[in-house]
Amino acid sequence: MITFEYPLNERIRTLLRLEDLFARIAHTLRGESPIDHHVTLTAIFEMLEVASRSEFKVDLLQELERQRQSLLAFRDNPDISEEALSGALYEIEQATAGLLSVSGKIGHYLRENDWLMGIRSRAAIPGGACQFDLPAYYHWQNRDVEARRRDLEGWIRPMLPIRDGLAIVLRLLRASGRPEMQTACRGNYQLTMGGRPIQMVRVRVQLGAQAVPEISANKYVLNVRFMRPDTISRPRQCENDVEFELTLCNL
Template sequence: MISYEYPLNERIRTLLRLEDLFRKVGHFNRSEAPQDHHVSLLTLFEILEVASRADLKVDLVQELERQRQTLMSYRNNPAISEEALAGALYEIEQASTGLLAMAGKIGQYLRENEWLMSIRSRAAIPGGACQFDLPSYHFWLNRDADARRRDLEGWVRPMTPIRDGLEIVLRLLRGSGRPEGQRARCGTYQLTMAGRAAQMVRVSVPHSEAVVPEISANKYALNIRFMLPETIARPRVAERDVQFELTFCSL
């Protein structure tokens, strides 16, 4: 199954974007190639841009506290594993502690690094990070791979509480829904929300279906059109019934 997630509010949209960016940084950091470390650094600049929302840290702390209170209510419940519950509570408390320990604006230490900001400004120009534009950056890219990796990890580390906090929130969000089998007749599916409270929709499609869902939603209705991937240049709805799973997720 291929899962497609569609956020229903700006907060979840921001968390999903940051999750994707942190995963890319982790992937490219593990490489030894200068080109991959270049991509990692540019992705870090994207994280800085997306995470600059003033209320992101507060949102995460409040949501983690709300989830902690919910889990606390399950104590001494014979149907709940005390060991698993204690582990989940510890993870939430550690993430909250890390977030609360973050002082000042998110990523301010990066903004105060003139060398990094010079790379950021040049990288915004197509081809602007070429060696003749940024000779000191070219020198850095030609350093030992381990030295570059240590620098990258040092620049990412202060923002790991954001990563850890959003991973917990999104994991709980994804686990809150129950998938239900649905059928899109002639490639189209519509559902009236009717006051349904959800923060994210997940659409899971079997690999064998070879279709791509286009999702739109508001507080009144959910609309899904399953498009044929081989006609991306000129999108066309799959004019056949499509089986899929639909999950409404809400914390």
């Protein structure tokens, strides 16, 4: 199965983008080549751009507090595991404390590093990070792999509370919906939302179905149109019925 996620507001869209960037960093940081670590650094620059809104940290803290209050309402509920509930509350408290420890604007220490900002401005130009453009960066790329990794880890470490906080919010969001099997007749599916507050739509399709969902939604209607993943000619809509799993998520 392959899962497609569609956020319905800017807050969730930002969290999903940051989650993807953190995953990319975690993967390439384990690599040893200069190219791996160049990708890591450019992902850090992208993350800096995505999380640069001054209210982002406040939004994330508010979301964590809202989840904490929701979980507290389940205290003394015999159907809820007290151990699991206490564990979830502890995670939220730790993530909140980590975010509160982040002083100033997110990534301000990176913006104050002229060497890194020089790389960032050149890396935004196609092919702009070549060795003749950035000889000092080229020298850094040829350092010992562990030395490069230590530098990268030092630049990433202050942002890890962001990663921990968004991971909790997205995990709870994904778990909030109940998956249901649906059928898109000749590739089309429509659902009346009736004003229900939904933050994210998840669509799961069998990989062998050769169908890619194009999703649009608001508080009134959800539309899913399945297209054939044709990378050679112009994509066209599926002509057959498509079975898929639909989950509507809201915290």
